[in-house]
């Protein structure tokens with residue numbers, strides 16, 4: 146666990162602020178930053194109340210160079226940048242992002258100026274300086290750089306073609322997370338190369354002049370370094386990958402302050418929208434950390450997906466990364482509100498807790514774990530030996546683990562060595578990626594094979610110092626360049642590179658053509674020469690040192706460019722030779738056109754006069770034919786290659802799309818399943834509740850029923866007693882009423898009697914009867930009410946049961962679908 150580190154930095158007044166006679170409203174003391182309420186506001190409020198105090202990990206005072214606590218670019222780098230470099234070497238992901246109002250100094254802190262570089266160039270410089278030291282002790286490094294900008298919620302590759310536009314899409318990989326499709330990644334091997342990437346990207350960034358900043362960045366820029374290091378030291382393999390995101394955000398802005406209209410206004414709206422999302426993400430994460438500190442459960446939704454910026458930086462915000470946020474501040478009173486909001490933003494970010502982990506290669510991790518287990522098993526075994534009872538199972542386990550560990554270590558070491566040699570080879574060949582192409586910076590002479598086989602493309606053969614042997618795989622002595630094809634002998638020829646001179650030595654009897662001239666003795670070859678070995682293997686010879694010389698000469702004289710082009714053969718040499726076969730000349734067909742030949746092959750020549758114009762014309766046509774044929778062949782090859790590549794790309798895209806679709810579907814199904822299960826739980830809970838309710842109701846009804854019965858019984862007893870008393874004292878006779886046996890003693894009868902009694906007794910009896918009847922009615926009503934609730938609960942239980950049944954059906958359908966998708970994935 147690690148909290149996001151937060152630093153704030155205040156810049157000097159800019160020209161506009163100086164012209165406005167701006168008031169300085171920021172104070173800093175060690176880690177503390179105080180924002181003072183502007184005088185104008187305080188006068189209005191009648192006092193200087195309302196200053197805002199904050200404490201951050203670092204507070205950088207870059208307002209005035211004359212002050213002794215002035216923070217330079219170097220100091221900022223020493224505190225923050227070295228942490229990032231350490232992260233890379235320790236295998237952690239890291240992220241630095243600069244936040245703040247437009248014109249507050251974000252780009253200055255991140256990128257700096259050529260004379261006063263900022264964090265990004267300094268981090269890169271230190272990274273490569275430390276790599277050089279590591280390389281000496283055998284560590285292999287691979288560094289990739291990518292640079293993108295998010296402008297109006299669309300992504301552009303800043304290292305791609307300048308006209309590419311903002312078209313890149315963001316997708317999510319199910320294990321690696323969000324990524325930008327087709328974003329170029331440059332392999333860089335030194336500071337100059339990465340610096341070139343930075344410069345190129347910066348020049349492509351969308352900037353504009355606003356009231357607040359002459360060169361305001363109108364986009365969020367993310368410069369990413371992927372840093373891989375592998376080393377095998379003290380018998381221990383180690384390989385880590387870290388991603389370093391260096392982010393220069395577009396500034397938050399108020400349209401009125403920036404003077405934005407039209408396009409700028411639209412940009413501003415997008416910038417603000419994504420910054421609001423960033424703010425929401427920071428707030429949600431801070432809340433989450435707060436709850437977890439208080440050991441409260443939090444089901445906070447983090448709205449990463451609401452903007453591309455937060456989606457791409459998901460890992461850096463609350464995930465697997467060590468993150469630093471730098472809040473850039475304006476010192477001027479006119480920006481009080483924006484500065485306060487930036488400080489509050491930064492204050493919130495302090496609470497974000499990230500979970501950085503060392504990104505160790507899976508195999509290396511396995512090897513390490515196996516080794517730990519082996520050590521444990523060995524110590525167990527030592528204990529067994531001490532008691533003279535070595536356990537067979539432990540022995541068996543140990544052997545298995547040791548074998549496994551050995552295989553894995555060997556595989557890894559092999560891979561590591563291969564990487565080392567590829568890197569060395571690439572370096573010596575001078576191959577480097579440039580956009581979609583590969584650039585050859587080799588200083589070594591080389592042959593470029595132009596094959597007839599349209600699927601193989603162009604092959605490059607580097608020539609060694611000394612001898613390079615050329616032949617077939619069937620030769621007794623291994624050949625440096627193994628060829629197949631018509632007329633190739635097992636030991637065909639050798640090319641000798643000595644003191645900068647290159648000579649072709651044909652093997653006796655082998656067909657070696659140099660610029661259409663059959664040679665049978667050592668012959669010097671030079672830049673642009675076309676070599677035909679056997680009947681179908683055509684090569685162009687390139688000698689970069691010689692080419693450089695020729696280029697230099699070219700600027701002085703009008704030298705033939707053909708020697709510098711890739712396909713064209715050396716005209717001068719070709720003009721001094723002929724393509725007529727001996728056969729042709731013997732048949733007297735010296736004028737026969739070579740176009741009529743069934744095969745486009747070179748034929749031995751008969752030396753003819755150089756000055757013969759007819760011959761020269763013929764030679765020119767032959768040369769043209771060969772050039773055209775080769776060009777055509779090359780065009781076709783390139784086209785087919787392009788078609789093939791685009792097909793592969795399309796298929797890969799489609800596969801990725803399907804994969805993502807499947808993953809999305811599966812995720813949706815899982816979510817639906819979770820939701821259904823939650824609903825089912827809820828319903829079961831409700832059902833249970835209803836049951837408890839029914840239980841209570843039943844008990845209440847039975848109590849009421851008992852009360853009712855007893856009330857009724859008491860009442861009839863009372864009526865009977867009253868009538869009996871009236872009868873006994875002759876009152877019934879007075880009114881001529883007799884109670885016959887078996888006649889029910891109802892309250893009506895009693896009321897009839899009461900009517901004839903004196904008013905007091907009559908009223909008493911009437912009241913008593915009314916009271917009793919009321920009580921009985923109330924009890925009856927209560928029982929009815931409870932019975933109603935009981936009925937509803939029973940109905941609800943039936944409904945819940947029905948819904949649970951439906952959910953069960955939906956669940957089993959979902960699970961079937963999930964199984965089908967998983968099965969399909971396995972089959973794929």
Ligand SMILES: Nc1ncnc2c1ncn2[C@@H]1O[C@H](COP(=O)(O)OP(=O)(O)OP(=O)(O)O)[C@@H](O)[C@H]1O
Nearest residue numbers: 156207247248249250251252253358361362395396
């Ligand atoms: N610490 C500093 N020292 C000297 N000058 C600075 C400092 N910070 C910023 N500036 C100057 O202030 C101006 C604006 O800075 P900057 O372009 O870095 O701002 P920003 O926050 O990136 O702006 P926006 O969001 O509009 O791109 C620049 O001219 C820059 O050189």
